[in-house]
Each structure stands twice: as C-alpha cells, then as structure tokens.
Amino acid sequence: MTLPARAQEPGTTHTIHPGTDGAGVVRRTVLPGGLRVITETMPTVRSAAFGIWAGVGSRDESPADAGASHYLEHVLFKGTERRTALQISAAMDAVGGDLNAFTAKEYTCYYARVLDSDLPLAVDVVSDMVADSLNLPEDVEAERGVILEEIHMRDDDPSDLVHDEFSLALYGDVPIGRPILGTIESINALTRDRVHGYYREHYRPPNLVVSAAGNVDHDEVVRLTQQAFAAHLTGDDRPAAPRLGGETWPGTPTVRVLDKDTEQAHIVLGGLGVARTDDRRFALGVLNAALGGGMSSRLFQEIREKRGLAYSVYSYTAQYADTGTFGVYAGCQPGKADEVLQICREEIARAAEDGLTAEELERGKGQLRGGMVLGLEDTGSRMSRIGKSELVYESLLAVDDLLARIEAVTLDDVLAVAQDVLTQPQALTVIGPFGDRDFSL
Amino acid sequence: MTLPARAQEPGTTHTIHPGTDGAGVVRRTVLPGGLRVITETMPTVRSAAFGIWAGVGSRDESPADAGASHYLEHVLFKGTERRTALQISAAMDAVGGDLNAFTAKEYTCYYARVLDSDLPLAVDVVSDMVADSLNLPEDVEAERGVILEEIHMRDDDPSDLVHDEFSLALYGDVPIGRPILGTIESINALTRDRVHGYYREHYRPPNLVVSAAGNVDHDEVVRLTQQAFAAHLTGDDRPAAPRLGGETWPGTPTVRVLDKDTEQAHIVLGGLGVARTDDRRFALGVLNAALGGGMSSRLFQEIREKRGLAYSVYSYTAQYADTGTFGVYAGCQPGKADEVLQICREEIARAAEDGLTAEELERGKGQLRGGMVLGLEDTGSRMSRIGKSELVYESLLAVDDLLARIEAVTLDDVLAVAQDVLTQPQALTVIGPFGDRDFSL
Numbered sequence: 001m002t003l004p005a006r007a008q009e010p011g012t013t014h015t016i017h018p019g020t021d022g023a024g025v026v027r028r029t030v031l032p033g034g035l036r037v038i039t040e041t042m043p044t045v046r047s048a049a050f051g052i053w054a055g056v057g058s059r060d061e062s063p064a065d066a067g068a069s070h071y072l073e074h075v076l077f078k079g080t081e082r083r084t085a086l087q088i089s090a091a092m093d094a095v096g097g098d099l100n101a102f103t104a105k106e107y108t109c110y111y112a113r114v115l116d117s118d119l120p121l122a123v124d125v126v127s128d129m130v131a132d133s134l135n136l137p138e139d140v141e142a143e144r145g146v147i148l149e150e151i152h153m154r155d156d157d158p159s160d161l162v163h164d165e166f167s168l169a170l171y172g173d174v175p176i177g178r179p180i181l182g183t184i185e186s187i188n189a190l191t192r193d194r195v196h197g198y199y200r201e202h203y204r205p206p207n208l209v210v211s212a213a214g215n216v217d218h219d220e221v222v223r224l225t226q227q228a229f230a231a232h233l234t235g236d237d238r239p240a241a242p243r244l245g246g247e248t249w250p251g252t253p254t255v256r257v258l259d260k261d262t263e264q265a266h267i268v269l270g271g272l273g274v275a276r277t278d279d280r281r282f283a284l285g286v287l288n289a290a291l292g293g294g295m296s297s298r299l300f301q302e303i304r305e306k307r308g309l310a311y312s313v314y315s316y317t318a319q320y321a322d323t324g325t326f327g328v329y330a331g332c333q334p335g336k337a338d339e340v341l342q343i344c345r346e347e348i349a350r351a352a353e354d355g356l357t358a359e360e361l362e363r364g365k366g367q368l369r370g371g372m373v374l375g376l377e378d379t380g381s382r383m384s385r386i387g388k389s390e391l392v393y394e395s396l397l398a399v400d401d402l403l404a405r406i407e408a409v410t411l412d413d414v415l416a417v418a419q420d421v422l423t424q425p426q427a428l429t430v431i432g433p434f435g436d437r438d439f440s441l
Numbered sequence: 442m443t444l445p446a447r448a449q450e451p452g453t454t455h456t457i458h459p460g461t462d463g464a465g466v467v468r469r470t471v472l473p474g475g476l477r478v479i480t481e482t483m484p485t486v487r488s489a490a491f492g493i494w495a496g497v498g499s500r501d502e503s504p505a506d507a508g509a510s511h512y513l514e515h516v517l518f519k520g521t522e523r524r525t526a527l528q529i530s531a532a533m534d535a536v537g538g539d540l541n542a543f544t545a546k547e548y549t550c551y552y553a554r555v556l557d558s559d560l561p562l563a564v565d566v567v568s569d570m571v572a573d574s575l576n577l578p579e580d581v582e583a584e585r586g587v588i589l590e591e592i593h594m595r596d597d598d599p600s601d602l603v604h605d606e607f608s609l610a611l612y613g614d615v616p617i618g619r620p621i622l623g624t625i626e627s628i629n630a631l632t633r634d635r636v637h638g639y640y641r642e643h644y645r646p647p648n649l650v651v652s653a654a655g656n657v658d659h660d661e662v663v664r665l666t667q668q669a670f671a672a673h674l675t676g677d678d679r680p681a682a683p684r685l686g687g688e689t690w691p692g693t694p695t696v697r698v699l700d701k702d703t704e705q706a707h708i709v710l711g712g713l714g715v716a717r718t719d720d721r722r723f724a725l726g727v728l729n730a731a732l733g734g735g736m737s738s739r740l741f742q743e744i745r746e747k748r749g750l751a752y753s754v755y756s757y758t759a760q761y762a763d764t765g766t767f768g769v770y771a772g773c774q775p776g777k778a779d780e781v782l783q784i785c786r787e788e789i790a791r792a793a794e795d796g797l798t799a800e801e802l803e804r805g806k807g808q809l810r811g812g813m814v815l816g817l818e819d820t821g822s823r824m825s826r827i828g829k830s831e832l833v834y835e836s837l838l839a840v841d842d843l844l845a846r847i848e849a850v851t852l853d854d855v856l857a858v859a860q861d862v863l864t865q866p867q868a869l870t871v872i873g874p875f876g877d878r879d880f881s882l
Contacts, residue, residue, distance in 0.1 A: 044485035047815055077736075085746050089736030094804045096811015099736070115811055145749025152704035153752055153772055157598050261702055263593035295518075295530030295540070305526050308586025311594055331594055363535045370537015370556055374488055378819060 006395060008238045010034065013222070017398055026386060026396065027218040034206030034237035035229060038386045038396075039221050040213040042379060048214035049383035050122045050221075051111035052130045053391050055209075056202035058180040059105045059246050059320075064189070067182015068198045070103040071140075071147055071190055075199075076110065077101070078139035080132040083125070085139070091125050099125070103180055106243055106320060107391055113380050116215040120224055123212075127228030130208065135199055140192040148188075151181050158266040158431045159312065159331060161258075166268035166327060169256040170427035176246055176320065205229070206237045211387025214379035242392050245322030253427030255439055265337040265432035269344055270327025271424030274417070276319035276392060282405045283413035284317055284326070284421060286364035290356050291315050291347065292328055294367055298347050299328065307343075309336050321392065326421050334432045341428075341439070352422035355415030364414075368406050372399070447836060449679045451475065454663070458839055467827060467837065468659040475647030475678035476670060478663050479827045479837075481654040483820060489655035490824035491563045491662075492552035493571045494832050496650075497643035499621040500546045500687050500761075505630070508623015509639045511544040512581075512588055512631055516640075517551065518542070519580035521573040524566070526580070532566050540566070544621055547684055547761055548832055554821050557656040561665055564653075568669030571649065576640055581633040589629075592622050599707040599872045600753070600772060602699075607709035607768060610697040611868035617687055617761065646670070647678045652828025655820035683833050686763030694868030696880055706778040706873035710785055711768025712865035715858070717760040717833060723846045724854035725758055725767070725862060727805035731797050732756050732788065733769055735808055739788050740769060748784075750777050762833065767862050775873045782869075782880070793863035796856030805855075809847050813840070 007014060010032040017026035017040075024041040031037060057069050078085045092099040097114040110130055112122040154160050164179040171177030182190075212221045226233065253271060274280050292299035292315025303313045313330040328348070332340045356364065375381055376399065389396045397405075430439050448455060451473040458467035458481075465482040472478060498510050519526045533540040538555040551571055553563040595601050605620040612618030623631075653662045667674065694712060715721050733740035733756025744754045754771040769789070773781045797805065816822055817840065830837045838846075871880050 045818060047818055086737055086742060089741075090804060093730070093735040093737040094807040096808045096813070096815060098812075098815065113815060115814060118811070142747065142749040146745055146752050149705065149750070149752040149773060152774070153600065155704045156600070156707075156772075159594065159597065263596045264590065266597075289534070294534040296527055296534040300530075301527060304587055306583065308583040309590070311587050311590040331597075332590060333593070363531060366535040367537045370559070371539075372537070373556060374537060374539065374554060377486060377488055 010236065016396055024213070024382070028390070029218070029222050030239060031205070031222070031226060031229070031233050033233040033235050034239045035208055035210065035225070035233060036239050036390055037210045037222050037225050038390050039211070039216055039218045040382050040386050041216060041218070042214050042382065045214050045379060046116055047113060047379050048116045048119045048122065048212060048216050049111060049113045049379035050119065050126055050212045051109050051383050051387050052126055053209040053211060053387045054108045054130070054203055055106075055207045055240055055243065055391050056108055057104050057106045058178060059175045060202065061175055061178070063186070065194065065198060066178055066186035067147070067180070068190060068195060069108055070180050070182065071143070071187065071195055072199055073101050073103045073108050073110075074143045074147060075135050075140055075195060076129045076133045078143060079134055079136065080128045081134065082128055082132070088125060088129060091121060095121060097122060105176055105180060107388065109384070109387070111380070111383065119212070119216060119221075123221065123224040124228050127225060130203060131229050131232055133199060135192065135196040137192040140195055144187060147181070148184060151184060151187070154181060158260060158262050158264070162266040162268050162329070162429050162431050165256050165258060165431070166270065166427060166429040169254050169429050170270065170272070170325065172252065176323070205232055206240045209387050209390045211383050211390065213382035213386065242394060243321045253425045255427070255441060256429045257434055257437065257439055258431040259434050259436070260431050261433050262431060264331040265334045265430055267330045267332070267337060267341060268327050268429045269341065269426060270325060271421070271426045273317050273324030273326040273421055274319065275322050275324055278324070280413070280417045281319060283409045283417040285368050285406070286361060286409050287351065287356065287414050287418050288315050288317050288326065289364035289367045290360040291351055293364070296363065298351070299344065302343050302347060303330060303340060309340055334434065337430060337432065348422050351418050355411055355418050358411065361409070361411055361414060365406055365409060369403055372402065451677065457837055465654070465823070469831070470659070470663050471680060472646070472663070472667060472670070472674050474674040474676050475680045476649055476651065476666070476674060477680050477831055478651045478666050479831050480652070480657055480659045480662050481823050481827050482657060482659070483655050483823065486655050486820060487557055488554060488820050489557045489560045489563065489653060489657050490552060490554045490820035491560065491567055491653045492550050492824050492828050493567055494650040494652060494828045495549045495571070495644055496547075496648045496681055496684065496832050497549055498545050498547045499619060500616045501643065502616055502619070504627070506635065506639060507619055507627035508588070508621070509631060509636060510549055511621050511623065512584070512628065513636055513640055514542050514544045514549050514551070515584045515588055516576050516581055516636060517570045517574045519584060520575055520577070521569045522575065523569055523573070529566060529570060532562060536562060538563060546617055546621060548829065550825070550828070552821070552824065560653070560657060560661075564662065564665040565669050568666060571644060572670050572673055574640060576633065576637040578633040581636055585628060588622070589625060592625060592628070595622060599701060599703050599705070603707040603709050603770070603870055603872050606697050606699060606872070607711065607868060607870040610695050610870050611711065611713070611766065613693065617764070646673055647681045650828050650831045652824050652831065654823035654827065683835060684762040694866045696868070696882060697870045698875055698878065698880055699870075699872040700875050700877070701872050703873050705772040706775045706871055706875075708771050708773070708778060708782060709768050709870045710782065710867060711766060712862070712867045714758050714765030714767040714862055715760065716763050716765055719765070721854070721858045722760060724850045724858040726809050726847070727802060727850050728792065728797065728855050728859050729756050729758050729767065730805035730808045731801040732792055734805070737804065739792070740785065743784050743788060744771060744781055750774075750781055775875065778871060778873065789863050793859050796852055796859050799852065802850070802852055802855060806847050806850060810844055813843065
C-alpha cells in the first residue's frame, strides 16, 4: 500500500498505517517545536518499547569531534536536574526494565523496554535523559575512562575490530569511515565544552523522534512526551528532513593488515553497496542471502560445510543515506587465509558473472520474508523500525509493501545488482600473526 | 499454584498448566519409548519455536570424550538418510526460519523458530536431524576443522575465554570444570566411532524432550513428532529422571593467570553458588541483581559509574543439578587490575557481612520479576523454559509461582545466602599482559 505524505505542521496527528494482519496501527504526531511522536499498537502484548532517536552519529563528526556522538550517548546516562545517574538506573532496574542506548554512523538511539504498566516511567526517564542532560564536567571526565575501556575491549576482540578497520580501508579517513567509538587520542582530547556543545547543537526537538511500540495508546504517549519535554516544545520549527548524505567517499579502497598475535586470521573483503533509498536494495538483500546470509549460502557451504575451514563465515550489507557496504567476513587458520580469500573471490566473481539460480532466488526471498516477519514480533524491533524510518526515510513503508518488494525481485534484478556491486573496487582487512606480510587485492 | 506430579506412562497426555494471564496452556504427552512432548500455546503470536532437548552435555564426558557432546551437536547438522547438510539448511533458510543448536554442561538443544504455518517443516527437519543422523566418517572429519576454528575464535576473545578458564579454576579438571568445546587435543583425538557411539548412547527417546511454544496445537505437535520419530517409538521405556549431579567438586579453587598481550585485564572472581533445586536460588538471584546484575548495582556504581575503571562489569550466577557458581567479571586497564579486584572483594565482603538494604531488596525483586516477564514474551524463551524444565526439574513451576517465590524473599533470606555463598573459597582468573606476575586470593 502507498502511505500518505507526512504532515510536518506542529499539532498534526494522523494515522499513517491503519493496521493489517501482522502489523499494528501506526500513528504520528508533530508537536510544537518540531518534535515527532510515532507509535505502533500491538494490543496482544503486555510490554512496551519506548525510544528516542537523534539524527546524529559519527558521520557528523569533524576529526576534532571524532567519537563525540558516542561519548555523548554515555554522558546522557550521568544525570539531569531531576535525577542522578544512580536514580536513572535504579528507576529502570526497579521494574526490571531494559534501559540502553546505541550510536551508529547516522543516528543515536536511547530506549527502554518495560511492562506496559511501566510505560509512563519509561517515557519520563528516557525523555529526561535526552532533553535535560547536565553533562557536568566531572561526569564527562569519569566517563572518559569508561569509553577508553570500551575501545580497549573492542581492540581485544579481533572479530569486532576487523569491521572498524574495514570501514577505514573502504571509505578512508572521512567521517563515514572512522570508528564510531573514536580513538584513544580523540577521546582524550574531547573537552566537556565540546561534548556539551555537541549536545546543544544536535539534541534539538526537530532532530529527535520519539517512538513507541507495544501495548501503548498513541494519545497517552503524546501526552506523556509533552509533559516530559514541556520546556522544549516551543517555537515553530518543523521536523528536520532526512539526511542526504555526507562527505564523498574518496574512491580508493585499500588493504589494511594488522599484525596481531591471534589464533585466527580475521578477514573482511568487500566494497561499496547501495544506499538506503536505492530500489536495488531488495535485490541486493536476496543476493546477500544466497551468497553468504545463511547456512545454505554459497560461502557457508564452500568454506565451512565442505572444507571445514571456518566456524564463522558470512556476508552482510549496510545501508546509509547515500552509499552502502557489501562485505564478507571469515575467521580461519592463518595458514589458510589465502585459500579462504581465494574461495571468497571466486564466489563473488561467479555471482557477478552469473547471478543466482532460480532455486537460490526463491530461497533468498523466503529467507528475507520469514526473517522480516519473525524479526518484527517483539516490541523493540517494531519501535526501532518506525522510529528509524521516521528519521531516515521520506515515508514509512508498510510491512506488506516491503514483503511485496521482496517478492517482486527477479533473477535479472539480482544479476544487475551483482554485476554492479560485486565488481566495485574492493577493500581488504586482515588481522592475524602476519608480521609485515602483504595481502593484495 | 502447585502443579500435578508428572505421569510417566507412555500414552498419557495431561494439561499441567491451565493457562492464566500471561501464561499459555501447557500440555504434556509421553509417547511410547519414553519420548516426552511438551507444548505451551500462545495464540496471539504468529510464530512457533520448536526444540528438542537431549539430557547430555559436557558433564557426561570422560577425559577421552572431552568435547564430544558439542562435537556431536555440530555433526547432527551434517545429514540423515533423507537429507544432506545442504538440504537441512536450505529447508529452513527457504522459510526464513532460524535453525540452531547449543550445548551446555548438562544438556544440548536443537531448535527452530518459524512462522506458525511452517511448524510441520520445523518438526520434520529438527526431528530428522536428532533421530536419524548418519554421522558419516567424512562428515565427522570435515566438522573437526570447524570445531577447532570455534576453539580458536574463543581463544581470540579474552572476555569469553576467561569464563572457561574460571570454570577450570573453580571446579578443577573434572567434567563440570572442563570447557564445553573440548580442547585442541581432545577434538583431534575423537574418532568417528566414538562420536557415533556417544550419539547412540545418549540420543535415545527417554533422554529426549520435544518442546514447542507459540501458535501451536498440542495434538498436532504430538502427531508430527510421532510421524518424525516413528521408527524409534517402541518398547516400554519410561522417561529418564532428572540428573542428580556428577563427580564431586574437588574443593580447591585456584588462581589461573594467562599471560596474553591484551589491552585489558579480563578478570573473573567467584566461588560456588547454589544448585538448580536449592530454595535459596531466589534469594541469591536478588542478591546478584543488587551486587552486580544491573546498572544500579553496587559493582557497576563503584567500578564504572564513580571511578570509570571499566566498561563491562557484572556479577552472575549459574545453576547445575547439584551445585552452582557465583562470579564477578570485570575488564579494565592492566594497571588497574589490583584496584578493581580490591573493590570487588570489598563489595563481596560487605554484602556477606551486612546483606542488602530494604531499598536494594525491593529493587532486586522488581528487576527479577520484570526481567522474567519481559523475557518470556517470545516463543523461543517459552519453548526453552518448558523444555529445559521437563529435562531438569521434577515438575514445571508456573510463572505465577516463580513470581510469588521472588516476592517472598526477605532481607534475612538474602543475608543468609550471602553469608554462605559469598564466603565460599574463591577462584580467580586473570587474562592480560602479566608475564609471570602472581595474583593471589
């Protein structure tokens, strides 16, 4: 179904999805000041997920701000005029709620999952954190150590680190390429004034989306949000438009080899994929499923099932406003890295040449379809879908429409996107005990 | 509510939980040969989780079999008379189902999560894998490499490895102390005959539990299971009784320091907890929540919130048939390991001395209560709850009863279990760049 264009006038409320089998009623309100509230009602559950999405992420950071979005995400848990850090966490622990946050390249999300009767508490706590954070100097200072430890923890897990290294190898030293966590140096250099200034600049109502799903009533969520944000809902700002993109990718993917004394070689090979709004994303999804997205995929079968060379091997895609990534990960014995890389290259080349078989096409579609429906059964994923969509898309796609788009993918669509995406210049990252050994593309 | 004693006669079916607000109808049938089928109906969801639980795990392994339970779990995906490995994975990928398995110290579980209309397929595929695995020599051989890579991957993640090392430090070189994955040596030594013999010995109907939850009909699950297991449902065996325990813990927790060139020191400190059937497990759960189970807990506040010494710090419990574990994990700068350990010891000693405050008691109860209810909203966790309970408990506790047991915990109960558990002899494991530096208890 086609959904109506979004009203942007403060004070407007409308139903943007009437609710069908398997999807709840979705309603949306724009509050004064440009704050959006979007909800999806799932009356058969007893819980609620509540989130606030900020349209800011590591992609918005200058080199001097590197890691500021994520640093700020941490500091927002440290206290407001009304609550200390302990009071924030104690309030949610007391009801067994799950309070957390995450920072991505293009957005940041704070959320709580609670029993439906605790929704008012969740709205109050999460809104308080996001709208009225004090960002006190001593709290910014204490949190610096925590973030440095988070970086060290990432560094100690090569299967995690390799993805951050790959991002640099593919995109280069531009905002989209740099690690979300920042670096030891950039985190040490960030001052309280800079973090607080970043907060004041980016956490304004037009750049925020309030999102709730579960056994929730739209009007109640709006009312609770109005209370919690009361001091901020002034002026006649309209909601911010979706992000258009960012600094251009410099176009020279590289090879990065990190010499580490690990048991496995951790490998990521890949190139540019498609943007979030690219119509080819459905065909790429099917291609990805068949190439490395499941246990029946070509890479899993060739590398793990037939040859026993890896435990973990998969392909993946990521979408951003104006670009995307397609990559393959494998962890294997260092002495088998060349063999595994060779198989990855052959399978990528074969798919770029011939696309998929009819059987793989159908299986890939079924995998996306089933995965999507099963993945939307909990309140958290529903909340994420509508909140993130509000922030990054021009309009919300109904689940039925998404399923129809998947169903419509043809063998030719897959071949076309394979011929384009899989022949992009590739970046390669390898972590392992390789001294100064070279890997080449 | 009190639930009826279990009938063990083949051919019996009864309702063991009539269904109340927040919990579905639970029914149970014993099939000929001693195979149990237990289901919980959640009519408001559109999916189903189906699992088969085997009452075998690493605790059942002699030194020569070390890792056999987990090895076998892998081999069961490799094919049957009716399906190759590719056909198994393709069948589930085609419907977007999530097919997986895990091995624990006392049980092994194979499961699929699918749309409700795909339940017959899930029952057929999972039952086929479990009941009729071929365990061909060439498949056992190919999977050896995969398992060795899984061990190497674990070795490359010190925050994972430290838990396996802690288990050895606490329990010693006995079955419950040894790693579920086995060792490079034991995996290299396991032959096809030994793996297959292990399968024939442990995967018999009396030792298996079939479990399903979601939009499922008990009679249909029973019928589908009977079809899939047809050749095996003979004889008059009764279901196996819950496990009683195992080799006695030798009683000398030790210190294990692994010198690794990591960025962080990864620390686990702890001792024996309580058994799965111990009435004190509810009080220990509340104690654990308050000491290190959430963001408002003492350890999180002291180590992360106030001092910024760690990103990841938490306490945990594990329960087994006749014993259990209470432990604390922290990852910090190697130079801060002594300070972090000192705080952990002080907080453990303080709780053992004084127990909790009334406020912490209430918050801990709320955390367990809310976490339990929220955690049982998806079909997978419902399936796990009833399947695992059938295997390891004498009877299934209703969710309402569990909530009442939590509610009944008093400050005295918590103090009593703290005085016992937190004063047990402690084991300590540290991974980090420590050369031959000693840590002591």
